[in-house]
Amino acid sequence: MMNNVRDYFDSNDNKSIITSGSFGEGLEMRGSDLDIIFAMNYIEVCEDKSVPLNPNKAYFTIEANATQPGYTQLRLGYEHYNKKLNILEICEEIGGKYYCSNFCIKQRFINEFTPIVHGPCTSDKNGFYDIAYCLHCKTWIRQAQQWIKRSNNAWPEFDVKQSIVAHGVLFVPIGVKGSLKEHLEWRISFSVGEKLLIHSFTHTQLLCYVLMKILLKDVIEIDLESKNILCTYFMKTILFWISEELPLTTWHPS
Structure with a gap:
């Protein structure tokens, strides 16, 4: 509860902060590090290309045809030019199309506090903090539709499922190791849904x-x-x- 309250007050128009991992689940144990998700609110991922556009956001569409299950590439669909954000700096052009680079995202957010790239995260030198800069899709994606109706037992309850689906999904900046386009792939993350399941x-x-x-x-x-x-x-x-x-x-x- 305290993590959720802190996350709420630390979030703003540019980013939503989500305490993840053991601390987010309320199960901090000996040796647990602090996993924090920074969802960038000025970028949105959408599967349906007909969503209403906010002129102050950049929009990426899902291209999962050429990736392994659980991963996708993100193609730039719309960008309102903003010198401060400069979305094209985190993209790579291929055949006239721009794809979001997980490598560029992590390089952009390396700093003195978290100078080390650790998987999809930037981390501090002591390994206490892992920060993942993620992108958010507000809708439940087609790849995960089957989960909604899969369970016939009482768990998880209907209301829990509805809360998870309503949140949508996150995209974490890491690709399939060894893939030819590893730096352009993003892992589909259900970490918020998993936290809600643990809480249930x-x-x-x-x-x-x-x-x-x-x-x-x-x-x-x-x-x-x-x-x-x-x-x-x-x-x-x-x-x-x-x-x-x-x-x-x-x-x-x-």
Whole structure:
């Protein structure tokens, strides 16, 4: 709750701040870093090219035909010239079309506080902070439509699903490793939806999630042969799948 309140007051017309990761889930544990999402409000991603345009924003459209599932390229559809923002500086021209470069986005936001590029994020030298500068699509994209009707059990509840769908999706500045256009690809992120799902857990589900994280940190990762094979995100995804498959009556302490 306190993270959400702080995020609300720290956000403005140019950016929305979202505390993500363990802190955003309310499960800060030993060794957890602080993951923060900066959604740039002066840029919007849209799948439907007929959306009403705000002249003060730049708009990118989704081009996922030539990328792996879960990734897309973002093509510039409309830009109102603004010398301060200069959207073309973060784009690469290919055949007369402009595509948003994840590399340029990260280079633009490197500073003294976060001078290191770490995956899709810029990080501080001590590894305490990871900041991801993301783009937002206000609508639920076609690639994820099946999720809305997939679960036949009581979890997640209808209202939770509606809140997740209403938020839309984020696009994180990282491509498929080794791809010919890796620097122009963006990973589709459902981190806000995942946070809402965690917040909808029963106490028993939450305990299972915490125990899985402890197992990963205190058992699996201290074995040199197993280190870096698994990550917390895998654990979380497994628990989401199990929660969809099993009835809520399964989740009791015994």
